Amino acid sequence: MKNKLQRVSTLTKYKNGKQEIISIILASILFIFGMIFKTKLHYTLYSLAEYFIFLSAYFLSGWDILTKAGRNIIKGKIFDENFLLGVATIGAISIHELPEAVGVMLFFKIGEFFQNMAVARSRQSIKALLEIRPDYANLKIGEEIKKVSPEKVKVGDIIVVKPGEKIPLDGEIIIGSSQVDTSALTGEPIPKEVEIGDIVLAGMINKTETLAIKVTKGFSESSVSKILNLVEKARSRKAETEKFITKFAKYYTPVVVFGALAVALVPPLITGASFSEWIYRALVLLVISCPCALVISIPLGYFGGIGGAAQRGILVKGANFLDTLTMVKTVVFDKTGTLTKGVFRVVQIVPKSGFTKEKLLQLAALAESQSNHPIALSILEVYSKKINPLEVQNYKEVAGHGIKAIVKNQIILAGSDALLHREGIKHDICDVEGTVVHVAVDGIYAGYIIIADELKEDALEAIQTLRKLGIRKIIMLTGDNKRVAKTVAKKLALDAYLAELLPEEKVNAIEKLIREAEKGEKISFVGDGINDAPVIARADVGIAMGAMGSDAAIEIADIVIMTDAPSKVAEAIRIARKTHKIVWENISFAFIVKGVFIGLGVIGMATMWEAVFADVGVALMAIFNAARVLR
Structure with a gap:
């Protein structure tokens, strides 16, 4: 049903686009014929034939605009670009400036057509991202394979994914090995090799061999579902610039209308000048003053920024965060897990x-045995023997220790030096190079295990x-x-580091940095674990590693990096700056051009044709400039 509705929607858009082109072509032919008819055959201004040709072209190109203006007036939304164009062109017809009236409508129609093309193009990145939603899952029931909706598959079910199909749910491969295309999730173009035991995510595309996958998360909790949710939320969060322009246009348009009315009436009443001349100037002013360039191109700029980031595996949850x-x-x-791989291995016992x-x-x-922490998993991997979970009682994680x-009946402690001090365990070794797990049993120190964690390949590049x-x-x-932190900080040439921090101490550290920051400067925090969620929330911009990061960190973050690559942080900043620059280029360009032409229009040096450039031309240039964010 959903696919059918999508096809109907696509067909409707196609038909509408075709109708737009036909109406533009017919209106253009009538307009050109009217100009020739008027100038070559020297018909009088009041010729019925001339009116018939030009008015036919006028309604062909401007009917949508006039009806929109009418509907908005009925709804109480009087002052918008449709109203301005309607008043200006009807006024031009009333003072017998038919070619100008048709020209304004026709060129606005052409401009609007190209605007829609630019908008459609800028939306392709978001549309492509939304298309990662799987349509079905091949559910294995006994010896049969049944095609079902992904929402109907439960955790623990077995699904089969053939070559060329999207993986519909997160799960673990239990049969087969293949290559998967992860570009829709991470932006990385190189296929990834996967085999039995590997975790694959919904939205990846299976490339080479058939896979049997045991589902580990329901569809609502899957990676693809979360991405779709993040993208939908991003559309509703506007930047302050967007909010300002929307509010500005609300007051700007009525000022323009009453200003044009003053231009039309005041000079003739005071100086006795011709009403028709000053009405013409007022109409020119209305056309020039349309806020289309600002109202359309600025949201499009931010939309392009969010889309461009998504193409690169960076999900920004709103224009305000850009x-x-x-x-x-x-x-x-x-x-751990952010600058380092978080893949620990035991190097010394x-x-x-x-x-x-x-x-x-x-010990x-x-x-x-009941922990999912990477350090715990590395110890369990080396131990390799089966542990009876019923043997472990009163299991307790001491946060940060x-x-x-x-x-x-034995009390076992495994953790940091701080844990030993907290529990009053006597030991003669405190400072050990590397990540260390101290072990004690029944109050007696048993020794320590050194764990190694490697820097991510792009960590140094990210800092540079x-x-x-x-x-x-x-x-x-x-x-x-502190020893491990000092080693990592030295390798990456960091400005500072703080070690042995509990989650609340990380929050305190961020709050101190925020207090000390100069006016207008913001603090960003990048993390991945559940213990990072509070500090991600507290930072001005919270960034989470999305591939291996915890659900809590991803949910609360402002920006999610799907590749877990720290170098993407710099890329996100670069995209944000480019978006910001383009948006303000559009604002400055629109105000300068319109300001100049408004001045020329008031003193009678700008015609309707120049007014069309000041409106449609500026809008198109601003929109095409906004589309650069995607590149």
């Missing part, structure tokens, strides 16, 4: 007297690019120990 991003002068990064490496690893694995659990963009401070906040 504006704020241009004012960012301090970027604060989380460490150091037991204390009375414990073996095997025993120390076992750590038992304590960490580690794990406390009871296993076979931010510096080139004029970002003054680049800071790292982490819950990891």
Whole structure:
């Protein structure tokens, strides 16, 4: 049903576009014929034939505008561009300036046609993004495959995805290996190799081999559903510039109308000049003053910015966040999963007297067995033995410190040095190079395990690019120990770092930076974990890593990076600045051109033809300029 409605909608748009072209061509032919008829055959101004030709062209090109103006007047929305054009052209006809009246309507119609083309083109990136929504899922029921709606598939069901099909839901591959196209989600053009055990996301396209996938998330919780939701929300959040222009146009148009009325009446009444001459000038003023260039091109500029970012795997949740991003002068990064891969591996096991490496690893694995933290997973991977979850009781995560659990009546601690101090565990080693998990059992220190985490490939490039963009401070906040933080900060040449922070301490650090920031300067925070959600929310611009980031961080962030690449932060700032620049180019250009032509119109040096350029020409140039954001 949905596809049928989409086809009907597309067909309707096609027919409407075809009708527009036909009416423009017919009106143009009549207009040209009318001009020849008038000048070559020297018909009088009051010739019925001349009126018939020009009025036919007028209504062909301007009927939509006149009816829109009429409908808006009935609704109480009197002062808009349709009203201005209607009054100006009807006035021109009343003073026997038929070619000018038709010319204004015809060229406005042509301009509007090109405007719609530009708008349609700028929407392609968003439209392409929305098309990642899967239409069906191949659900495996026993030995049969049934095509169903993705919404009807439950967690734990098995779906089959053939080559060329979209993956309809997030899940784990249980049979097969293939290449998947992730470009719709991440903006990355290179296909990704996947195999048994890998997680694939809804919206990816299977390229080479058939895959059997065990669904891990329902459709409403899938990556594609969240992306669609983010895009829809982005459309409703306007930038301050958009709000200003909308409000400005509301008051600007009535001022123009009454100003034109004053131009038409005051000089003839005071000086005795010809009414027809000053009415003509007033009509020219009405055409010049249409706010089309501003009202259309500015939202289009922001729409293009959001679309251009989406093409590059950066989801901006609203035009207002693009504006704020241009004012960012301090970027604060989380460490694990943001600047580093978050893929930990055990590199050293150091037991204390009375414990073996095997025993120390076992204790750590038992304590960490119910955690999904990357450090816990790395310990469990090395331990590799099966753990009975019923053996682990009173499991408790101590925020920012580690794990406390009871296993076979033994109290096991696994975490940071701070956890040992908190629990009063005596130990002679505090400072260890690298990410370290200290282990204690029944109050006795058992030793420590060193975990290594690598920097992301583009982490250094991200910092260097931010510096080139004029970002003054680049800071790292982490819950990891000071030695690890110092090593990472040194490798990336960061301005500062704070380590061993709890979630609330990260928030306090951001609030301090916000208080210390100069007027007009904003602070951005980039993170990925659930513990980053509060600080992402508190920053002026919160940015979340979308591929592996937590649901809470993604939900609360202003901008989501689908590739998890820190270099995309600089790219987002660059897109925001380009969008901002183009929007203000359009505002300045429109005001300058219209201001000049309004002055010329009042003193009688601008005709209706020049008024058409000042309106339609400026609008088109502004719109095509706005479309540059996509490139």
